Amino acid sequence: MTVRTRFAPSPTGYLHIGGARTALFCWLYARHHHGQFILRIEDTDRERSTPEAVQAILDGIAWLGMKEDEGPFYQTQHFERYREVAQKLLNARHAYHCYCSKEELEQMRNEQLARKQKPRYDGRCRTHPVSRAGVQPVIRFKNPQSGQTTVNDLVRGRVVFENSELDDLIIARSDGTPTYNFTVVVDDMDMHITHVIRGDDHLNNTPRQINIFNALGAKPPEYAHLPMILGPDGAKLSKRHGAVSVMQYREDGYLPEAVINYLVRLGWSHGDQEIFTREEMIRFFDIADVNKSASAINPDKLLWLNQHYIKSGDPDRLAAELGWHLMRIGITVTDTVKLAAVVRAQAERARTLKEMAEASRFFFEEFTDYDAKAAVKNFTVETLPALREIRARLAAIEEWSAPAIHRVLEGTVAALGVKLGKVAQPVRVAVSGGGVSPPIDVTLELLGRECSLRRLDRAIGWIETGRS
RNA sequence: GCUCCCUUCGUCUAGAGGCCUAGGACGGAGCCCUCUCAAGGCUUAAACACCGGUUCGAAUCCGGUAGGGAGCGCCA
Numbered sequence: 192m193t194v195r196t197r198f199a200p201s202p203t204g205y206l207h208i209g210g211a212r213t214a215l216f217c218w219l220y221a222r223h224h225h226g227q228f229i230l231r232i233e234d235t236d237r238e239r240s241t242p243e244a245v246q247a248i249l250d251g252i253a254w255l256g257m258k259e260d261e262g263p264f265y266q267t268q269h270f271e272r273y274r275e276v277a278q279k280l281l282n283a284r285h286a287y288h289c290y291c292s293k294e295e296l297e298q299m300r301n302e303q304l305a306r307k308q309k310p311r312y313d314g315r316c317r318t319h320p321v322s323r324a325g326v327q328p329v330i331r332f333k334n335p336q337s338g339q340t341t342v343n344d345l346v347r348g349r350v351v352f353e354n355s356e357l358d359d360l361i362i363a364r365s366d367g368t369p370t371y372n373f374t375v376v377v378d379d380m381d382m383h384i385t386h387v388i389r390g391d392d393h394l395n396n397t398p399r400q401i402n403i404f405n406a407l408g409a410k411p412p413e414y415a416h417l418p419m420i421l422g423p424d425g426a427k428l429s430k431r432h433g434a435v436s437v438m439q440y441r442e443d444g445y446l447p448e449a450v451i452n453y454l455v456r457l458g459w460s461h462g463d464q465e466i467f468t469r470e471e472m473i474r475f476f477d478i479a480d481v482n483k484s485a486s487a488i489n490p491d492k493l494l495w496l497n498q499h500y501i502k503s504g505d506p507d508r509l510a511a512e513l514g515w516h517l518m519r520i521g522i523t524v525t526d527t528v529k530l531a532a533v534v535r536a537q538a539e540r541a542r543t544l545k546e547m548a549e550a551s552r553f554f555f556e557e558f559t560d561y562d563a564k565a566a567v568k569n570f571t572v573e574t575l576p577a578l579r580e581i582r583a584r585l586a587a588i589e590e591w592s593a594p595a596i597h598r599v600l601e602g603t604v605a606a607l608g609v610k611l612g613k614v615a616q617p618v619r620v621a622v623s624g625g626g627v628s629p630p631i632d633v634t635l636e637l638l639g640r641e642c643s644l645r646r647l648d649r650a651i652g653w654i655e656t657g658r659s
Numbered sequence: 660g661c662u663c664c665c666u667u668c669g670u671c672u673a674g675a676g677g678c679c680u681a682g683g684a685c686g687g688a689g690c691c692c693u694c695u696c697a698a699g700g701c702u703u704a705a706a707c708a709c710c711g712g713u714u715c716g717a718a719u720c721c722g723g724u725a726g727g728g729a730g731c732g733c734c735a
Contacts, residue, residue: 201735236734293733300732309661309731329733347664356662356731364733371735395663395730418665419728425670427728453671456684460672463683482672485728489670492685502698540697550696565695600694615694627696 194226195385198252198259199375201233202244205436206251208488209390209420209428212454216417217388218257219455219476229382230262235374237267251437255447256469264382266374273369276377276407277330277362285406286362288328289316311358330363332373332403340398345386345415345478352398360399372396376403384412388478391416415478418458421487428488444516444543446504449497458482466499494542501547502538506531509544516548522555529554532637536629550627554637558624561653565626570654574617577607578654581614582647591640597632621650 196217200210221228230252234240249263280286289312291299300310317333335354342350362373369377379387379400394416404411422428440450452467459482461467461475501509510530517524524530533551541547552558561570584599604611615631622643628634635643 199735203735233735239734289733296733304660307660311661311731350663352663358731361733366733368733370733375735390729391664392729393735396735398663416664421728423670425727456671458671463673465671465684484665486672487670489685492671495685498698537697539699604694610694612694619695623695625695629696631694 192385194221194224195229195383196221196226196388197229197231197262197379197382197384199231199233199378199389200248201236201239202241202248203236203239204244205247205438207428207436208454210248211251211255211437211450212420212457213388213390213417214252214257215255215451215454216415216459216476216478216481217386219472220386220388220478221260222473223476226385227260228257229264229384230259231264231266231378231382232262233266233371233374235266235369235371237368240267247436247438254438254441255451261382264378266378269374269378269381270368272381273363273374273377274367277369277373280332280362280406281330283406284333286330286332287317287359288322289331289359289361290321290323290326290328291316292326309356312360314359317359327365329361329365331359332362332399332406334359334399334402340401342394342397342401342414344394344397345413346418346481346483347391347394347416350394350397354398354402357399357402362403372399373403376400376407379412380404380407380409386413386415386478388415388417391418415481418482419485420457421485423488423490425487442519442545444545444547445493445497446500446509446512446544448504449493449500452500453493453496457486457488466496498539498542501534501541501544506534506538509534509538512544513547513551516544517551517555519545520548520552522548522552524555529637536633536637540627540629553623553625553628560624561620561650562625565620566653569617569620569626570650572654574613575651575654577603577609577614578617578621578647578651580607581618582644582651585635585640585647586644588640591636593630593632593636596635600632617650618647622646 198214198217200206206214218228220226232245232248234245252259277286281288296312299313303310312331316331322328334357338354340352340354340357342352344350360372361370363369397414397416401411420428437450441447448469451469451472455467455472455476456465459476459480461480467475507527510527513534514524514527514530533554534547537547537551541550581600581603584603585596588595588599600611600614603614607614616626619628619631619634620626622628622634622638638646
């Protein structure tokens with residue numbers, strides 16, 4: 192039997208890190224077993240589902256590179272099927288109509304809570320459904336009242352639930368629309384899902400779903416409940432910390448491979464290995480190696496991974512991303528060769544592409560002011576001779592390249608009898624406007640002769656006139 | 660309240676009775692390298708929640724305690 196997994200988000204918000212991790216594990220498991228990964232949108236809550244959220248989820252999945260093999264399917268398109276299955280359950284006396292009003296239910300719940308009992312439906316319509324004029328009944332599933340239901344969870348192990356703890360859940364609302372625990376079962380059954388991999392907030396729903404499978408005469412799938420993902424402070428993930436759309440990560444300058452690599456290590460491990468190529472993840476992934484306990488997001492580690500991928504990634508590909516980030520801060524660059532060269536020069540000093548774009552502005556546009564501290568420190572009467580000397584020597588260079596520039600730098604240093612830093616740093620401030628840049632020879636090469644000389648002249652003038 | 664789940668360095672984790680004076684990674688600290696910032700190299704601090712039991716021997720097995728979480732909707 193080929194493995195079939197599904198990722199089934201409800202489109203009520205964006206795809207956040209938790210959902211992305213669940214999708215990743217489903218995707219990896221399917222890929223590992225040469226099976227299918229199915230995308231199913233659980234949009235039966237028409238009040239809260241939005242097309243924007245659907246799109247955001249699709250975009251997120253695509254950005255992370257988890258292409259679905261089937262779907263996306265929409266539950267709202269399966270209403271006929273749910274009705275049919277509900278009717279089947281009704282006919283087989285595995286479900287019944289319930290005419291209890293919401294008020295009645297509410298009262299029941301309050302009384303049970305007051306008695307310190309677990310709130311649940313008491314089954315009053317189960318045996319004697321009293322139809323009431325004008326009341327559209329809901330359909331309830333007749334849950335077994337005795338015995339136990341066992342979930343042989345692939346990550347939790349054997350979890351046993353007393354059926355007496357479960358009540359008769361509503362599978363169809365009074366308006367005829369189906370509810371979650373029912374649609375999940377029908378779809379998982381119809382789509383021949385073999386492994387349900389989902390967040391562990393669903394563990395408690397599992398025995399109910401298994402009972403519905405049983406009533407339908409269908410074999411339940413295997414289940415694997417993943418531990419939660421917590422915010423950096425160990426608190427539940429919320430909009431405040433971490434629960435942003437995965438697309439926000441792109442905007443913040445992260446690479447999808449870094450996000451995926453970060454996510455795969457949240458709750459899963461393969462010995463001590465930290466860096467995984469996509470192929471390795473697929474090859475090594477196994478639910479048996481998934482952890483039971485919740486894990487907190489560690490932004491620093493994500494940053495570290497991101498830089499790793501920036502350093503090791505293909506500069507030409509990264510160049511396009513850098514161009515995108517530059518554009519977002521108002522700089523349009525069409526020279527992809529230069530972009531790639533900047534990526535090479537900046538890779539080891541940028542943790543995100545966004546940082547890289549910000550640190551690379553001076554390569555593409557003129558800066559207005561010098562960084563005050565850097566100017567005070569490096570633009571002095573003492574550095575003026577060095578600046579003039581290097582300016583003159585640079586102007587005479589035949590081939591404008593980093594190695595040639597480096598030789599000039601060393602020649603200048605030797606002639607002046609000072610340390611390299613005494614010359615390099617003032618030059619750096621002169622051409623970049625600040626105290627930070629890639630190695631000065633590389634920086635000058637990238638800037639080009641004309642620009643470098645012009646900025647050097649500007650700096651010399653600035654010092655001569657006592658700041659301008 | 661009831662049911663279910665979880666518990667190794669700050670964080671992610673290795674560990675499936677002796678290989679553990681508990682390993683790796685991020686982050687931290689220190690040193691080295693160095694034209695800035697980084698990157699890199701080396702070193703280092705830092706954890707088995709607690710209490711009992713089983714065993715010659717327990718981070719690993721069992722029980723309890725504590726703490727955390729989830730669920731208990733005509734939401735998904």
